[in-house]
Amino acid sequence: MAHALSGPRKRSSGPRSKLDLMPYLFILPAVVIYVVFNLGPVLASFFLSFFRWDLLAPTTEFIGFKHYDFILNDDKFWNALSHNFIFLLLAVIIPVSMGLFLAVFIYEIRRGRVFFRAALFLPAIFSGVVIAYVWKWIYHPFAGVLNPTLELIGLGAFTQSWLGNPKIALYSTFIAYTWASFGYSMVIFLAGLQDISTDIFDAARVDGANFWQKLFWITIPCLYDVFTFVITLRIFTAMGVFGVIYILTGGGPFYSSDVIDIYVFRMIGNFEMGWATAAATVNTIVVVCISTGFIKWREWRSWSS
């Protein structure tokens, strides 16, 4: 501790001073836990995907791309990944635009801002498990609320097995995801809006700009970086969707709502560690490429225009 007490002064005593250990002591506990329980397993997953190994018998044998050969020729892998892409496409359009419009509306009103923000954000605070069970009951064939409501308002023709029909099961899970995620985009947009100088909006009003003109010529351009952040968040949540689908459909029926994280989880459950790590590595490469590619593209666009 003697060294610590003289720390700040020692620092400025020139390049010949002893190595200052204090900063390393400050970061050490965080580094150890992070490396052992987070980064380490990620790197291990990458390396072990080239080996034959399983949980119970720790014999490892280098087998090159054999696991990848299996994964990349597995229809179920591509099936699951394609569902993540559908989720991603829908997620950057629907919850993001809902969040934007609701944020703009809340920004436009005077009274009740805090109430509407709090109420509309409410579903976003729940665990994916709670969200999934709420919707499992909404979709329930006869104890649910959706089918009886449709009949009540004369749309009885649309009633159906929302989670049992392979054609729509994935979209039914997406609705549950949207219910819990538009509020997230909304509060971020709202914070961004409140950062824009009100002078710009006042000037636009004096010039007689209407709602849509203000939206397209002021709000959206001013929120450029906020959009990048909100959409990046959606990329990660859509590519990593798990709990909601796991509980609502388990990836079924007939793998029609399967996604990559459920695929990997199923592999681990079957003790197919090699396939699981290979699939996880391919998925990681895809996610990192999409997210960094998107961010770089946004930076390049804002720089070049």
Added chain:
Amino acid sequence: MEFLSGRMQRRLRGAPFYLVLTLATVITLVPIIWVFASALKSNKEIRENALALPGEWRFQNYVDAWFGASFDQYFFNSIFITVTSVAIVLFLSSLAAYAFAKMRFRGNQMIFFIFLIGMAFPLSAKLGPLLSLMYELKLANSRIGLILVYVAGSLPFAILMLRAFFQGFPQELEDSAALDGCSRFQFYLRILLPLSKPSLMALGIFVFMGTWNEFFQALLLINEDSKRTLPLGLTAFQDEYFTDFALSFAGINITAVPVIIVYIMFQRNLIEGITVGSLK
């Protein structure tokens, strides 16, 4: 519209916004209200009319759900795991963020960048080896093991957020503290932490919510009933009582209510924790 007063005009201009917002709020909240109402009905009522309000309020459903399953145990596990994780994350991330923000040392940028990388990987990227590691270390099926995994998962964001906040502190503050013979650890403990209370609060609530709600890793690492957290316990409960509608609804509410209470109490802190990342 000339004949209307300015105040009336403003009100009319806002009307469509209120209309849409009210409609959106109703659609958003109806599922929650419906689940709460259904938890007070009898099974017969639910089967006969899923949309009707409860005839008489059956709070017995909650009692049955609480005692019929081990919700008291799940609840304790969730509280213990979440509170401990949040405390450790706040302590370790503030220590590290202080070093990254205010100290010069070899590898500062590099090590900080290694922390940032942790946010780019999807969760599934570490699961296989993580499970294997936890069995090796005898930390599978253990609350302590789950805490370590949660802390490791939250550290990158926490360090990023606090580092940005600490960088805003004037250097003079630290220099004058040093002049008074204050060590860097004392400065951290006595000056930096008390001055950062709002940020630590926002971060703490944000991490609390994420940890309380976590499901994927808990599902992978815990399979003893006595170690389950609430989200995990709810799935076991739902599998068991799937035909008992009223009890299922009560179970969902028992899991949801603690989060709603925390949200009502700390709404501002939570939203600050979420939006602070976007302004970086």
